[in-house]
Amino acid sequence: MIGKVKVNQSFGAMCQYVLQEKTPDKGAEVLAAHGVRTDSAAHMATDFDAVRAMRPGLGKAVLHVALAFPAEEKEKVTNEVMGRIAQDYLRGLKIDPENTQWAVVRHYDKDKTHPHMHLVVNRVDLDGQTVSDQFIRSRSVDVCKRIEQEYGLIVADQVGRKQALEIGPTPAQAKATTPKEEQSAEWSRARQDIGRALSYTAGQARSFDELREALRPRGIEVELTRRKDGSPAGVVFEQDGHRVKGSQVGRAYSAGNLETGFAQVRELGHDPAQAWQQVGQDYALAKLAAEYGQAKGQQASKEPGKQQSRGFEMGD
Incomplete structure (x- = not known):
């Protein structure tokens, strides 16, 4: 399970999207909600904004999480299970689903084989307190891991290096006959793994610190050097002892280009209504589905533990 987290400004644009x-024709189904009406985007946004008004100084009050599952989990991840996972996810982030407005909507895009849902949460709770977004991306990774274990889902971290091993050796690894060639081939594998991880983390990070938080759970460290004026001079990614320069992964991942990308993300964050931002997010989800599809093996299935049935409060 992968959770892509965004913190935005406009409930109106977000509710229309979900x-x-x-x-x-794309298909959307409200699975559960609390504190908001679900009969229309206008009504839902009005309800969110009514509570948001208690914190008028909070610019970005919209917490949006896209939760995606591999196609292999399609039968297991029913609407009822998705609804439970959404509330467990909120609790994992220390958000009380009984004292916070939220809605979870499943999308049925015809061009996507993997099940996914969108969770919209008000960062102002029903007591008027602000829901913290500090380190929320790294916290989301930890919560997703716990949910995977609890529900017996395929472990997303295995999509990285372990999945690559399941797919088989790279051509360089297959041809290697000497220790030096094997070492070179392993470095190439690490470079590919790092590139795969960057492809769906760099585009949503706003700084090197956020990128470091997103990559660390995947076993990748970030080493940054700066010039005297504070601008980034170079970046090195390390996995399993293999050090790879950003420019060796790809031109887009050099220190300077990453810094430029971070600035664009920070700037675009002030206008979440941009339609192409949502398209970009969907593209990332489609990319995730393709990565899952490459794997030839699956994690040994585990029977999910007995889940306590929880009632859902639907909007009027």
Whole structure:
């Protein structure tokens, strides 16, 4: 399970997106909600904004999480299970689902084989307190791991280096006959793994610190050097003892280009209504599905523990 976290400004734009009112052919189904109406995007946004008004100084009050599962989990991840996972995810982030407005909507895009849902949460709870977004991306990774274990789901971290081993050796690894060649081939494998991880983390990070938080759970460390004026001089990624320069992964991952990308993400964060931002997010989810599809093996299935049935409060 992968959780892609965004903190945005506009409930109006977000509710229109998750309910797919402008593109009903794509298919959207409200699975559960608390404290908001679900009959229309306008009503849902109005309810969110009414509580948000208690904290008028909070610019980004919209917490949006896209939770995606591999296609192999399609039968296991039913609507009822998704609803439970959404509330467990909130509790994992220390958000009380009984004292916070939220809605979870499943999308049925025809061009995507993997099940996924969108969770919209008000960062102002029903007591008028602000829900913290500090380190929320790294916290989300930890919560997703716990949910995977609890529900017996495929472990997302295995999509990285372990999945690559399941797929088989790279051509360089297959041809290696000497220790030097094997070492070179292993470095190439690490470079590929790092590139795969950067492909869906660098685009949403706002700084090197955020990128470091996103990569560390995947076993990748970030080493940054700066010039005297504070600008980034170079970046090195390390996995399993293999050091790879950002420019060796790809031109887009050099220190300077990453810094430029971070600035763009920070700037775009002030206008979440941009339609292409949502398209970009969907592209990332499609990319995730493709990565899952490459794996030839699956994690040994585990029977999920007995889940306590929880009632859902639907909007009026």
